[in-house]
Amino acid sequence: xxxxxxxxxxxxxxxxxxxxxxxxxxxxxxxxxxxxxxxxxxxxxxxxxxxxxxxxxxxxxxxxxxxxxxxxxxxxxxxxxxxxxxxxxxxxxxxxxxxxxxxxxxxxxxxxxxx
Amino acid sequence: xxxxxxxxxxxxxxxxxxxxxxxxxxxxxxxxxxxxxxxxxxxxxxxxxxxxxxxxxxxxxxxxxxxxxxxxxxxxxxxxxxxxxxxxxxxxxxxxxxxxxxxxxxxxxx
Numbered sequence: 001x002x003x004x005x006x007x008x009x010x011x012x013x014x015x016x017x018x019x020x021x022x023x024x025x026x027x028x029x030x031x032x033x034x035x036x037x038x039x040x041x042x043x044x045x046x047x048x049x050x051x052x053x054x055x056x057x058x059x060x061x062x063x064x065x066x067x068x069x070x071x072x073x074x075x076x077x078x079x080x081x082x083x084x085x086x087x088x089x090x091x092x093x094x095x096x097x098x099x100x101x102x103x104x105x106x107x108x109x110x111x112x113x114x115x
Numbered sequence: 116x117x118x119x120x121x122x123x124x125x126x127x128x129x130x131x132x133x134x135x136x137x138x139x140x141x142x143x144x145x146x147x148x149x150x151x152x153x154x155x156x157x158x159x160x161x162x163x164x165x166x167x168x169x170x171x172x173x174x175x176x177x178x179x180x181x182x183x184x185x186x187x188x189x190x191x192x193x194x195x196x197x198x199x200x201x202x203x204x205x206x207x208x209x210x211x212x213x214x215x216x217x218x219x220x221x222x223x224x225x
Binding site for chain 1: 157161202211212213214216
């Protein structure tokens with residue numbers, strides 16, 4: 001069964017450093033998402049991406065964040081200058097079809113720790 | 116998207132049916148009811164979704180009331196591996212994001 005994969009599974013970085021989190025969505029999917037979950041809190045939407053552009057973003061997704069689909073398979077989330085409060089699990093998700101005929105499938109997540 | 120209300124926690128004995136309720140009294144006509152679960156800190160796992168008819172798949176059944184203001188997720192024969200946080204989410208057809216609440220922490224007891 002096709003799966004969303006994410007690398008790395010864990011990332012430790014120093015405050016102020018740039019990090020890139022990588023995702024390989026399910027191969028025929030067209031819609032891509034990033035969510036995050038701070039320890040003990042709810043899963044929060046960050047951004048959705050379709051047709052090589054951001055289709056929706058949350059207030060959390062400020063200028064420090066960017067997303068890219070550099071080739072036909074990867075979908076990345078970059079945090080330009082990490083802050084302590086960026087420490088969280090980051091989940092990538094992908095979806096095949098428009099509307100509600102298809103649903104979002106999530107990857108296993110990357111645990112980011114900013115020191 | 117409509118707001119949902121779920122009990123914070125539930126217990127169920129292994130082998131019994133687990134029935135997880137969800138209230139979504141402000142749901143509108145084009146909004147679907149989705150269920151996901153999250154085991155430990157793993158990625159949310161899709162379970163099932165529906166609009167107004169009851170739905171069943173290999174994982175669970177979804178019963179939606181006729182007025183669509185509430186629904187119940189049924190795990191017919193719960194196992195220890197079904198211990199997780201279960202999220203009921205209402206999402207419109209054109210909406211992109213899933214809005215997660217606190218969910219129901221379901222514990223399956225041996």
